[in-house]
Each structure stands twice: as structure tokens, then as C-alpha cells.
Amino acid sequence: MISFLPLGGAGEIGASCFYLNIDGTGIILDCGMHPLKTGMDALPKFDLIKDFPVDYVLISHAHQDHLSALPFLVQRHPYIIIISTPQTRALAELTLHNSVSILKEQLSEVKQKDAHSVQLKIYSHEEIDLLIQSIEYRAYGENTILKGYNHQGKTPIVATLIDAGHILGSAAILLEYNGKKILYSGDIKLSNQAIAKGSKIPSLSIDTLILETTYGNTDSTLIPKWNDEAQRLALATNRILISGGSVLIPVFSLGKMQEMLAVVWNLMLSGKILMTDIYTGGIASKIGRVYDYNRYVVNRIDPEFELSAIPVKNLYDVAQAEDFFKNPSIILASSGMMVEGTASFKLAKHWLKHKGSAIFTVGFMEESTPGFRIAKAKQGEKIRLTDFSEENEVKCEINNFRFPSHASREELLEIVNSIRPKKVILVHGNQESIDWIGGAILVNFKKTKIFQAELGKEILIEKMEQNYSSYK
Numbered sequence: 001m002i003s004f005l006p007l008g009g010a011g012e013i014g015a016s017c018f019y020l021n022i023d024g025t026g027i028i029l030d031c032g033m034h035p036l037k038t039g040m041d042a043l044p045k046f047d048l049i050k051d052f053p054v055d056y057v058l059i060s061h062a063h064q065d066h067l068s069a070l071p072f073l074v075q076r077h078p079y080i081i082i083i084s085t086p087q088t089r090a091l092a093e094l095t096l097h098n099s100v101s102i103l104k105e106q107l108s109e110v111k112q113k114d115a116h117s118v119q120l121k122i123y124s125h126e127e128i129d130l131l132i133q134s135i136e137y138r139a140y141g142e143n144t145i146l147k148g149y150n151h152q153g154k155t156p157i158v159a160t161l162i163d164a165g166h167i168l169g170s171a172a173i174l175l176e177y178n179g180k181k182i183l184y185s186g187d188i189k190l191s192n193q194a195i196a197k198g199s200k201i202p203s204l205s206i207d208t209l210i211l212e213t214t215y216g217n218t219d220s221t222l223i224p225k226w227n228d229e230a231q232r233l234a235l236a237t238n239r240i241l242i243s244g245g246s247v248l249i250p251v252f253s254l255g256k257m258q259e260m261l262a263v264v265w266n267l268m269l270s271g272k273i274l275m276t277d278i279y280t281g282g283i284a285s286k287i288g289r290v291y292d293y294n295r296y297v298v299n300r301i302d303p304e305f306e307l308s309a310i311p312v313k314n315l316y317d318v319a320q321a322e323d324f325f326k327n328p329s330i331i332l333a334s335s336g337m338m339v340e341g342t343a344s345f346k347l348a349k350h351w352l353k354h355k356g357s358a359i360f361t362v363g364f365m366e367e368s369t370p371g372f373r374i375a376k377a378k379q380g381e382k383i384r385l386t387d388f389s390e391e392n393e394v395k396c397e398i399n400n401f402r403f404p405s406h407a408s409r410e411e412l413l414e415i416v417n418s419i420r421p422k423k424v425i426l427v428h429g430n431q432e433s434i435d436w437i438g439g440a441i442l443v444n445f446k447k448t449k450i451f452q453a454e455l456g457k458e459i460l461i462e463k464m465e466q467n468y469s470s471y472k
């Protein structure tokens with residue numbers, strides 16, 4: 001008997017966490033934290049499995065919404081076996097240590113408002129060290145036998161990690177049991193980025209596909225080809241730099257930072273962008289080194305390319321934000337959605353005041369974030385970055401670019417087409433995204449049953465009936 005229970009990341013991009021009970025072996029796929037929530041609300045609903053077997057957690061990649069609740073899961077289940085790629089393990093060490101102090105700060109604010117969050121026990125750097133040491137790492141394609149304490153089946157489960165092409169170390173997770181295969185996509189991308197090569201999902205006959213739907217509601221004609229978009233970025237950037245302005249590019253520190261640094265540097269080397277100072281900060285340089293160490297062991301566009309060879313300056317060495325405007329420069333700062341309190345949010349406030357400078361967005365913006373407000377703003381308009389902040393006049397140029405690290409909706413259907421699963425469970429996307437993918441599978445793959453994952457709703461995979469019938 002195989003049951004599936006979403007603990008988070010159903011019907012939204014949030015705390016991805018899915019529980020599978022395979023004949024008594026409890027396997028958790030991902031253990032993320034909601035990036036825009038705080039306290040208990042940001043965590044997966046671990047209470048739902050308090051009476052169930054919990055033996056393994058497999059982490060698809062090191063992004064916050066797939067990894068960061070892991071220390072809280074380990075507090076509850078100290079004997080759980082954690083499995084990831086070696087690259088995800090190395091990145092997790094950096095990002096989880098980095099989040100210790102951020103969480104402490106966040107929680108002290110939350111606790112004042114919400115007594116409920118007191119239940120949340122903050123973890124220490126020592127606990128993270130122990131957690132990282134305990135991660136069992138597996139290379140892409142290596143088989144791992146999973147057999148829980150209460151496993152009732154005659155045969156064990158075999159798990160394999162497959163390169164997902166999303167960020168360094170990202171993996172789709174394949175579970176095989178009694179001749180049936182379950183594939184969890186994690187976050188996946190089929191086409192190439194600047195550093196990462198796209199995923200090649202082997203054409204296996206899959207029984208159940210658990211599929212992300214991030215770009216389901218995005219019209220792909222609005223997403224130019226990566227190289228065309230790089231040329232457009234070059235033209236726009238050069239225009240600003242030549243006239244003496246500076247360009248702020250908000251990015252996520254893991255993945256997007258490294259890809260955009262590679263894009264900008266390659267454009268500089270080819271003479272398409274003026275050679276100017278590039279600033280980055282935070283844990284970007286440490287993450288860059290992990291990318292570099294692994295350049296020969298994972299799929300790369302150019303294994304010789306090294307991020308640490310790019311001459312970058314540390315943005316935290318600049319005494320005042322206004323100093324960035326003394327000379328033309330390019331600043332890559334996190335967070336990608338300019339969340340309040342982050343470096344990109346603070347810098348954006350200064351950028352808005354400077355007429356000859358520009359903010360160029362390069363990724364997805366959640367509607368509730370300051371990044372979304374800035375991305376939509378027109379020059380000359382007055383905007384509030386948050387509901388409670390003062391109005392800012394938008395004097396700088398705003399331009400939006402697309403360098404996605406997720407599959408387009410056509411690529412998601414290509415995955416369905418190549419493996420022809422009997423059942424698809426749709427996760428990691430908003431309702432519109434799920435509707436587009438669900439609708440398209442319904443029309444094009446008539447033998448595939450479609451199931452929209454619902455938080456806290458357990459289903460038996462063998463008996464799964466389609467709960468998705470048409471566009472809602």
C-alpha cells in the first residue's frame with residue numbers, strides 16, 4: 001500500500017513537503033520553509049504525521065522552500081535518515097548556518113505578536129553541524145535501498161537521484177517499489193541556463209509523477225530564449241552604464257546569483273557590456289566556491305568556467321549606498337523579491353531616487369512582495385514598497401527580464417509526454433498554474449489520471465481517482 005500526504009507546497013509555492021508511506025516505510029520528499037511566512041506558519045504541517053512511521057527524508061535541492069525546515073523535522077524525528085546529493089549537502093551547510101541568525105531575529109519579532117510561535121524551538125550552529133554530518137549523500141544515478149523500521153513489504157524500496165537542471169545539486173527523486181515507479185520532479189528545468197545544463201529525464205515507464213507547476217500560468221511566448229534575453233539585458237545595461245548610472249539586479253543568493261553573475265561576466269568578456277565594477281554580497285562568494293568545486297562532477301555548459309575567477313567587489317565594503325552612484329557599476333544583491341529588510345530592498349530605496357540608474361528584475365515576483373510592486377512600477381509614479389512604508393517616487397528606470405530556472409509549461413508537458421505516467425499529482429504552483437497544466441494533460445494525455453495535491457489530504461496511490469476534471 002502506498003499513500004501520499006502533502007504537508008506543505010500543495011496549491012502554492014511554499015513549504016514543499018510530501019509524505020509517502022510505502023508499506024510501512026515513511027519517506028518525506030523535501031522539507032521546505034515558506035519564504036514569505038514566519039514562525040510555525042512557515043513550517044510544513046509535521047503534526048499530520050505524528051502517529052505515522054517516519055524513516056527517511058530525501059531533499060531535492062537546497063532552496064529554502066525545499067530544505068530549510070529540515071532542522072525542525074530532525075528535532076521531532078532525531079533518527080530520521082537524510083539523503084541528498086553531495087552538492088545539496090554542501091549548499092545546505094552554508095544556507096542553514098546562514099539562517100540561524102536570521103531566524104532568531106525573525107522569531108523574536110514574531111513571538112511578541114504571536115504566542116503560538118513560542119512552540120518553535122530555534123536550533124543552534126552545533127545542531128546544524130550534526131545535521132549536515134548525518135546527511136547521507138548520493139551521486140546522481142546511484143541506487144539507495146530504503147527499508148523502514150516497520151517495513152512490511154517483501155522487497156525494499158530503491159531510490160535514485162536524477163539531475164534536475166534547476167540549481168547546483170538539484171535532483172528529481174525516483175522511487176521504485178514492487179515494479180512500480182514514482183518520480184518526484186522537485187524543481188526542474190529542461191533547457192540550459194548559463195551555468196547549469198538542462199535536465200534529461202530518462203524515458204522510464206512511470207506509474208506516478210509528482211510534478212511541480214511553477215510556470216503553469218506563464219505564457220511561454222513572454223519568456224524569450226535565454227541568449228536573446230541576455231542580449232536585451234546587455235543593451236539595457238550598457239545604456240545605463242554609458243550615461244554614468246548604476247544597475248541593481250535583485251537575485252536569490254543561491255542559483256540565480258551564480259547564473260546572473262555568469263551572464264553579466266560573459267557579456268563583459270564579449271564586449272557587450274562595459275567593463276565596470278560588479279558587486280555581490282552575503283553568502284554568494286561561499287556558494288560560488290561550492291559551484292566551482294563541483295564543476296567537473298556535475299553537468300555544466302562549460303566545466304572550465306569558474307565563478308571565483310570573476311573580479312567582484314563586496315557590496316558590504318561600501319560605506320554608504322549613495323557611493324554606488326559615484327561610478328557606473330552593477331550590483332547583484334539578494335533577496336530576489338526585494339523582501340523587506342534584505343540588502344536588495346534597502347538598496348532599491350536608494351535606486352528609486354536616481355534618475356540615470358536602473359533596477360532590472362530577472363526572476364519571479366510573488367504578488368505580496370516589494371519586488372512585485374517595483375517590477376510593475378513606471379518611471380515617474382509614486383509607489384509604496386510595503387503597505388506601511390512612505391511613498392517613493394520612481395525616478396530610476398525599471399525593466400523586467402526573464403531568466404527562468406524552472407521548466408516552461410511546455411517543458412512540463414514534455415516531461416509528461418516522455419514518461420507517460422498513469423497518474424500525475426500536481427504540486428508547487430498556484431491554482432492558475434495547476435489549472436493550465438491539469439487542463440492540458442486532460443486534453444492531451446487521456447489515459448493519465450490527474451490529481452491536484454491538497455494540504456493534509458491523504459490519498460492511496462493505487463486507488464487514486466482523478467480529482468481534477470476541468471478548468472475551475
Ligand SMILES: [Zn+2]
Nearest residue numbers: 061063166187
Ligand atoms: Zn528551487
